[in-house]
Amino acid sequence: MIELKNVSMIFNQGTVNENQAISGINLKVREGDFITVIGSNGAGKSTLFNLIAGSITPTTGTISLNDRNITRDPEYKRAKYIGRIFQNPLLGTASNMSLEDNMMITYRKGFKWLRRSLNHKMRESFRAELVQLRMGLEDRMKENLALFSGGQRQALTLLMMVLSRPELILLDEHTAALDPKNAQIVLELTNKFIADYKLTAMMITHNMSHAIEYGNRLLMMDKGEIIFEAHGEEKQELTVEKLIDKFHQIRHKSFENDRTLLSEE
Amino acid sequence: MIEGIFVEGLIYGIMVLGVFISFRVLDFPDLTVDGSFPLGAALMAQCILMGVNLWLALLIAFAGGVLAGTVTALIHNHLKVPNLLAGILTMTMLYSINIRVLGNRANVPLLNQETVLTKVTDRLTGIVPDDYILLVFFAVVTIVIKVLLDLFFRTDLGMTIGAMGNNEQMVISQGVNPKTLKTIGLGLSNGMVALSGAFAAQYLGFADVGLGQGIIISGLASVMIGEFLIMKSNRISVLTLCAVLGSICFYAVMYVGRYYGYVVKMTPNDLNLIKGILIIVLLVLTQSKKLKKTAVRAVVKND
Numbered sequence: 001m002i003e004l005k006n007v008s009m010i011f012n013q014g015t016v017n018e019n020q021a022i023s024g025i026n027l028k029v030r031e032g033d034f035i036t037v038i039g040s041n042g043a044g045k046s047t048l049f050n051l052i053a054g055s056i057t058p059t060t061g062t063i064s065l066n067d068r069n070i071t072r073d074p075e076y077k078r079a080k081y082i083g084r085i086f087q088n089p090l091l092g093t094a095s096n097m098s099l100e101d102n103m104m105i106t107y108r109k110g111f112k113w114l115r116r117s118l119n120h121k122m123r124e125s126f127r128a129e130l131v132q133l134r135m136g137l138e139d140r141m142k143e144n145l146a147l148f149s150g151g152q153r154q155a156l157t158l159l160m161m162v163l164s165r166p167e168l169i170l171l172d173e174h175t176a177a178l179d180p181k182n183a184q185i186v187l188e189l190t191n192k193f194i195a196d197y198k199l200t201a202m203m204i205t206h207n208m209s210h211a212i213e214y215g216n217r218l219l220m221m222d223k224g225e226i227i228f229e230a231h232g233e234e235k236q237e238l239t240v241e242k243l244i245d246k247f248h249q250i251r252h253k254s255f256e257n258d259r260t261l262l263s264e265e
Numbered sequence: 266m267i268e269g270i271f272v273e274g275l276i277y278g279i280m281v282l283g284v285f286i287s288f289r290v291l292d293f294p295d296l297t298v299d300g301s302f303p304l305g306a307a308l309m310a311q312c313i314l315m316g317v318n319l320w321l322a323l324l325i326a327f328a329g330g331v332l333a334g335t336v337t338a339l340i341h342n343h344l345k346v347p348n349l350l351a352g353i354l355t356m357t358m359l360y361s362i363n364i365r366v367l368g369n370r371a372n373v374p375l376l377n378q379e380t381v382l383t384k385v386t387d388r389l390t391g392i393v394p395d396d397y398i399l400l401v402f403f404a405v406v407t408i409v410i411k412v413l414l415d416l417f418f419r420t421d422l423g424m425t426i427g428a429m430g431n432n433e434q435m436v437i438s439q440g441v442n443p444k445t446l447k448t449i450g451l452g453l454s455n456g457m458v459a460l461s462g463a464f465a466a467q468y469l470g471f472a473d474v475g476l477g478q479g480i481i482i483s484g485l486a487s488v489m490i491g492e493f494l495i496m497k498s499n500r501i502s503v504l505t506l507c508a509v510l511g512s513i514c515f516y517a518v519m520y521v522g523r524y525y526g527y528v529v530k531m532t533p534n535d536l537n538l539i540k541g542i543l544i545i546v547l548l549v550l551t552q553s554k555k556l557k558k559t560a561v562r563a564v565v566k567n568d
Contacts, residue, residue: 075437076436076437076440076441076442076443077440079437079438079439079440080440082392083438086434090432091432091433091434091435092438093430093435094427094431094432094435095431095432096427096431096499097424097427097428097431097499097535098499099423101427101428102428104421104424105421105424105425105428105435105436105439106435106439109439109440109441110440110441110442111422111441111442111445112420112421112422112423112424112425113420113421113422114417114420114422114423115420115421116419116420116421117421118419144499161438190390232474235326264379
């Protein structure tokens with residue numbers, strides 16, 4: 001699937017503000033993986049996602065998808081096979097358009113021509129898909145998305161992304177801006193969709209217990225490097241305490257500052 | 266005489282629809298309009314003088330506008346120039362081009378030439394009362410263009426362009442290049458503006474390089490009046506209707522100002538000041554309207 005070889009990202013290279021956000025990361029994402037990514041602020045988690053999604057090009061190293069080099073492909077081209085959800089629930093949908101129009105735009109990726117695809121049959125299939133969310137949205141197809149809550153919009157973004165069957169989905173703290181109840185709903189939906197549709201996913205989270213509970217692999221990042229990785233049984237046996245100890249062991253520094261950032265529930 | 270008020274509003278209404286696309290749908294403040302409007306007028310005038318088929322001439326004027334919009338989009342997309350500056354660049358370059366198109370003159374009169382309007386007048390004489398021929402013709406033209414635009418924005422492509430104006434990241438995430446959409450949108454917008462210019466030249470009886478001066482302000486004022494008068498909606502057909510009605514209102518006010526302004530010692534030269542003040546007043550009014558709404562919502566929430 002996706003493979004990162006020796007990828008580094010240096011911002012403002014050659015100036016006083018030079019900042020090495022990612023240093024020499026090697027990562028292989030296998031099909032069917034559900035990887036959770038943790039790390040404190042500035043560890044390079046979001047930069048890593050930006051590199052994979054194509055919003056930035058790495059300073060060195062290559063990124064390949066199924067052995068095809070995509071390092072220089074622009075974001076909109078990669079978006080055809082890489083789905084992404086942001087922390088901001090407003091970024092996934094258009095506020096000034098109705099729910100059905102939003103679904104029309106997102107149900108199929110790529111350039112669209114002068115056709116009118118939205119017909120009765122399509123509305124019915126959208127309605128059937130919306131039922132999965134159990135939010136009653138199937139009865140609000142004509143309403144503008146500006147009237148929907150953040151949790152509803154994030155759940156919609158998730159559903160619409162899943163329907164396009166991307167090869168990899170990137171979840172960038174997609175529940176962090178929601179209230180605890182909605183965050184839990186969206187997270188459960190995410191887990192369900194990933195299992196139902198057999199998706200390959202990467203999820204950034206600040207919540208260590210979520211990182212342990214969900215997925216089959218866990219990455220811990222610090223200062224632009226992946227410092228610890230667990231999968232399979234090793235991951236299942238992890239606890240929040242063990243993770244903190246691990247960090248301490250590897251970095252020989254206190255996790256205290258990060259304890260506040262990485263909530264333990 | 267009274268029909269003149271509406272005719273202007275309808276002719277310029279096509280331009281207002283173009284401005285509506287760039288400012289409201291694309292969220293791209295495009296100043297190219299000040300150059301593409303006289304470009305349409307100049308191309309039409311030159312075609313008439315050269316004896317080109319009149320319908321082909323309209324098409325050429327439209328194509329000229331599309332080209333102008335495309336240039337702005339290319340400058341913005343590929344040289345990473347801010348949208349306002351890209352529009353000003355094209356507008357400035359168009360000034361020279363327009364004079365070239367007019368044959369190194371600043372003004373070309375079209376009196377005693379056969380134009381689309383004289384043809385239509387000949388055809389409709391006897392069917393429609395003489396005074397209302399142009400009114401009927403432009404009402405049909407503007408409504409047809411409005412409906413075509415509505416249909417376009419209901420297609421998959423049109424809807425994606427609408428989504429981009431609201432949320433560019435969403436469009437990128439759907440695997441569509443926003444640069445392509447901006448180029449299409451600006452091309453369409455300026456094509457309509459140029460078409461409006463082509464009709465205006467025939468109506469006024471001349472093409473002038475200064476025709477476009479301040480046209481963007483008139484267009485924006487019309488869009489805002491339309492939005493102010495009529496309730497908010499997310500339906501594109503209502504929004505385009507607002508733009509056309511806004512244009513009719515705006516040009517009616519300007520018409521009255523031009524012909525009866527002397528009553529309050531106003532000259533036509535004061536109109537640009539009036540336009541600017543009108544926009545500022547509209548901005549103030551819409552903002553206080555919004556504030557009231559949020560205040561009401563806050564009260565409801567507190568209960």
